[in-house]
Amino acid sequence: MAFNVFIDGGAGTTGLEIADRLAGRPEFDLVKLSNDERKDAECRRQALNFADFAILCLPDDAAREAVAMIDEGSKTRVIDASTAHRTASGWIYGFPEIVGRPVVAGADRVSNPGCYSTGFIALMTPLIRERLLPREWAYSVHAVSGYSGGGKSLIERFEEDRDIAFRSYALTLGHKHIPEMQQRVGLAHPPVFSPAVIPAHRGMVVEVPVALEAMRAAAKPSQLHETLKAYYADSPVVEVAEENPSELLLRQSAEPSDKLTLYVFSDEAGDQARLVAVLDNLGKGASGAAVQSLNLMAGCEETAGLRL
Numbered sequence: 680m681a682f683n684v685f686i687d688g689g690a691g692t693t694g695l696e697i698a699d700r701l702a703g704r705p706e707f708d709l710v711k712l713s714n715d716e717r718k719d720a721e722c723r724r725q726a727l728n729f730a731d732f733a734i735l736c737l738p739d740d741a742a743r744e745a746v747a748m749i750d751e752g753s754k755t756r757v758i759d760a761s762t763a764h765r766t767a768s769g770w771i772y773g774f775p776e777i778v779g780r781p782v783v784a785g786a787d788r789v790s791n792p793g794c795y796s797t798g799f800i801a802l803m804t805p806l807i808r809e810r811l812l813p814r815e816w817a818y819s820v821h822a823v824s825g826y827s828g829g830g831k832s833l834i835e836r837f838e839e840d841r842d843i844a845f846r847s848y849a850l851t852l853g854h855k856h857i858p859e860m861q862q863r864v865g866l867a868h869p870p871v872f873s874p875a876v877i878p879a880h881r882g883m884v885v886e887v888p889v890a891l892e893a894m895r896a897a898a899k900p901s902q903l904h905e906t907l908k909a910y911y912a913d914s915p916v917v918e919v920a921e922e923n924p925s926e927l928l929l930r931q932s933a934e935p936s937d938k939l940t941l942y943v944f945s946d947e948a949g950d951q952a953r954l955v956a957v958l959d960n961l962g963k964g965a966s967g968a969a970v971q972s973l974n975l976m977a978g979c980e981e982t983a984g985l986r987l
């Protein structure tokens with residue numbers, strides 16, 4: 680028998696991409712609300728309680744409201760794509776490579792990682808756990824995202840104003856992904872985060888520069904690379920590049936992808952490195968990650984429906 684899946688916010692950017700990845704999957708039946716019903720509280724409440732799985736693709740407040748609509752003792756299991764529950768107790772962080780596949784598989788409340796956080800956490804967690812980089816350092820993170828990362832409103836803005844070549848933002852600091860970056864990696868200080876948007880629909884580069892010599896790190900870049908490679912050796916989604924290209928490009932024509940690729944670039948002496956994650960903000964950064972968690976929770980093959 681198929682599982683009933685309700686995507687609350689299913690008409691939005693993340694929701695539509697999740698539906699695409701579930702299309703043609705006999706294990707899942709989508710519970711659909713009409714355009715008139717999709718924001719009606721009673722229709723949503725019924726769908727949320729009827730579903731085996733509710734995937735929330737909503738702004739944070741609406742995601743909190745949706746969780747509150749689920750009756751106590753209801754069988755509904757939740758995957759929340761918003762920021763609302765990423766550091767909340769009682770929620771499992773939906774990053775199977777980091778928290779463990781069985782942990783996600785057995786969870787009833789899963790919070791999907793933020794897109795930028797996905798790149799940062801993937802790069803940093805193995806290296807901090809192995810004590811190759813210090814927890815106490817004040818790290819910086821630089822990133823660019825395709826404009827679909829800002830949902831329908833940012834898509835509209837970039838598609839109307841074709842003159843924007845680059846948009847740096849979060850200039851008062853304190854971006855909403857910082858708490859999950861710090862907490863999940865276990866850092867002593869919040870990283871300084873500088874995100875930007877480029878005129879491409881999708882795609883993301885997240886970079887952490889590490890001054891290995893200055894921070895007296897216990898490792899050279901080759902060890903960082905080997906450690907990441909060993910950590911993700913059994914992952915069908917995360918790959919660690921064997922060869923370093925001379926440049927990294929995001930393409931405006933990029934197709935959806937659920938892969939996450941990690942690089943370690945360094946100088947010849949090995950005193951400095953640039954740790955870089957390349958992903959699709961709508962893939963492993965959002966919808967692909969949600970489907971990966973759903974697969975594990977439903978007992979399906981981890982990568983079913985993913986674009987790898």
Ligand SMILES: NC(=O)C1=CN([C@@H]2O[C@H](COP(=O)(O)OP(=O)(O)OC[C@H]3O[C@@H](n4cnc5c(N)ncnc54)[C@H](OP(=O)(O)O)[C@@H]3O)[C@@H](O)[C@H]2O)C=CC1
Nearest residue numbers: 688690691692693736737741760761827828830831960965
């Ligand atoms: N886009 C991305 O790359 C990523 C997004 N996310 C997160 O996923 C969530 C969804 O984002 P995204 O898909 O980009 O956003 P969109 O703005 O594209 O979609 C949000 C959808 O939610 C609907 N909605 C808003 N309020 C309500 C409500 N009260 N009841 C029912 N539906 C509602 C909107 O309706 P309407 O169509 O009428 O506006 C819209 O369809 C957000 O929390 C976002 O931060 C996470 C990682 C990456």
Ligand SMILES: CC(=O)N[C@@H](CCC(=O)OP(=O)(O)O)C(=O)O
Nearest residue numbers: 760761762793794795824828829
């Ligand atoms: C380009 C852009 O605007 N990106 C979004 C983050 C996208 C994402 O990961 O969303 P959530 O953390 O909300 O789930 C932002 O910086 O707010």
